[in-house]
Amino acid sequence: MGHYNCSQILSCSIFFPKNCSPLSATEVSSKGFGQSRALGYLFANSTIHQAPCIVAMQEDNSKLRIPHVLTVAGSDSGAGAGIQADLKACAARGVYCSTVITAVTAQNTIGVQGVNIVPEDFVAEQLKSVLSDMNVDIVKTGMLPSIGIVKVLHHSLKQFPVRALVVDPVMVSTSGDVLAGPSILAGFRNVLVKGGDLASSLDAVDIFFDGDNFYELRSPRVRTRNTHGTGCTLASCIAAELAKGSLMLSAVKVAKRYVGSALDYSKDIAIGNGLQGPFDHLLKLKSNVHNSCRPQVFDPSDLFLYAVTDSGMNKKWGRSITDAVKAAIEGGATIVQLREKEAETRDFLESAKACVEICRAYGVPLLINDRIDVALACDADGVHVGQSDTPASIARTLLGPEKIIGVSCKTPEQAHQAWVDGADYIGCGGVYSTNTKANNITVGLEGLKAVCLSSKLPVVAIGGIGVSNARAVMEIGVAALKGVAVVSALFDRESVLNETRKLHALLKETTSSVK
Ligand SMILES: Cc1ncc(COP(=O)(O)OP(=O)(O)O)c(N)n1
Ligand SMILES: Cc1nc(C(=O)O)sc1CCOP(=O)(O)O
Ligand SMILES: [Mg+2]
Secondary structure (H helix, E strand, C coil), X not given: CCCCCHHHCCCCCCCCCCCCCEECHHHHHHCCHHHCCCCEEEEEECCCCCCCCCCCEECCCCCEECCEEEEEEEEECCCCCHHHHHHHHHHHCCCEEEEEEEEEEEECCCCEEEEEECCHHHHHHHHHHHHCCCCCCEEEECCCCCHHHHHHHHHHHHHCCCCEEEECCCCECCCCCECCCHHHHHCCCEEEXXXXXXXXXXXXXXXXXXXXXXXXXXXXXXCCCCCXXXXXXXXXXXXXHHHHXXXXXXXXXXXXXXXXXXXHHCCCCCXXXXXXXXXXXXXXXXXXXXXXXXXXXXXXXXXXXEEECCHHHHHHCCCCHHHHHHHHHHHCCCEEXXXXXXXXXXHHHHHHHHHHHHHHHHCCCEEEECCHHHHHHHCCCEEEECCCCCCHHHHHHHHCCCCEEEEEECCHHHHHXXXXXXXXXXXXXXXXXXXXXXXXXXXHHHHHHHHHHHCCCCEEEECCCCCCCHHHHHCCCCCCEEEEEECHHHHCCCCHHHHHHHHHHHHHHHHHHHC
8 A cells, every 4th residue: 555645654552451462573573474475454544543432423413423434345246255244344343334346356155256347437436425425434445456546545535534544455365476565564553464374373363563562462263164254354343443433452352353253153154165155244144043152252361350340439539430440441450340339320321331432442341230221221341240130141131142241159059050041251259358248258269269160161259359369369270260350459549540550460470470
């Protein structure tokens, strides 16, 4: 994309979630990415704002503004890749997608039988129609079949600027020919190099470069023939998340997780007779949906430092829930639960909506304690329920397969039931006595260990945990235990940011010495 105005590239600052470790340039090349026939995703980003955008913006009294991605790409008659994949990915991510078609291909799961390139002036006309009228946030490009079409796009974007451009260039053809060399990459700052094609690796390892640091993004490789269109889908999903207001690294992480889930969900579906089939972007084609084949949207490592809010404590220290949540995330919280026992429903809903925006921008899941109605109304990532709340099985029916559900358990029997009911994780406590929850039964480290050893689900410990005892909790050394959930040690303090930072550093230290 050498013709795009690279002087506008990137001024965004990115929040880096803690489970993403920076790599040095040498580490990257020693992992073989230098020779990989990877696709590159280049993000030429002019004005991504740090403050998160809202998902649907009220423009005036009557109109809602919907996040909008324009894809400029080729049509795939088999609908696994290209424009068709982009439309499905954006629909799955809740974003409007308009289309400018650069070429029409005749293809199926066996191969490409024909290509008909759309004349440059008609590509220009499509671009003008959409960009002049439709408030596009992000442009994503796929197949740009001629230098003339690249120039047309460049001209249109100068005339109608957008917030960011996500470029999905084919750097090396399937036959191994270099189509765009390293010098092209040098002009960009944000780059994602996809390592999904490194067949020897058990994991799908991608490298994200933000201009300063390299980040390794690792997920289990899904063994399936149904991978046609993964590149287009990943790039479109990144564009969709950026359109919703996500920061760059967070958008990349969400997109990678979404593609992994969709591949996993669709790994056994059969469409076409060729070697590489399409997958199901909407996770709906498979008919026998059962607990065991739910898409894997929940990452157990998110339980590492689980911040649980308390309206009373925030009021006492004179801060809003949103300020408290933001400070906790900036200090290193990896998941947040809103536990607002005293709030009026309307107030709770309003602050929950604001917290959803904050958490989404940072790529941190947000759960609602007890209130499935509030979770649905604010589109939270899930709920946490206890033994006397709505049963997890009903929560699952109400929330669907993609939301996260946590259940409080004090015994192995409760942990087994939570798994049967379709929960994603278990909160086990009270590990120590607590003033935050009245009449709570303490199970101690022994009780925690018994639950962890029996549990098929990941576990987070809760109750009386802080910097003085978090090490002892993590050192019970049971694989199912993924982290600690904390209320007062973060929120009944003057500085949520400092307390979260301290606890995060301690947990990091503890887990590296336990390994
Ligand atoms: C992570 C986590 N674990 C346990 C609880 C407690 O839930 P519950 O037993 O429903 O009690 P309340 O929090 O509703 O008082 C939790 N909230 N989070
Ligand atoms: C909300 C909650 N649930 C518990 C359980 O045992 O299930 S203990 C608890 C309170 C945790 O607060 P703090 O970190 O201030 O002790
Ligand atoms: Mg409860």
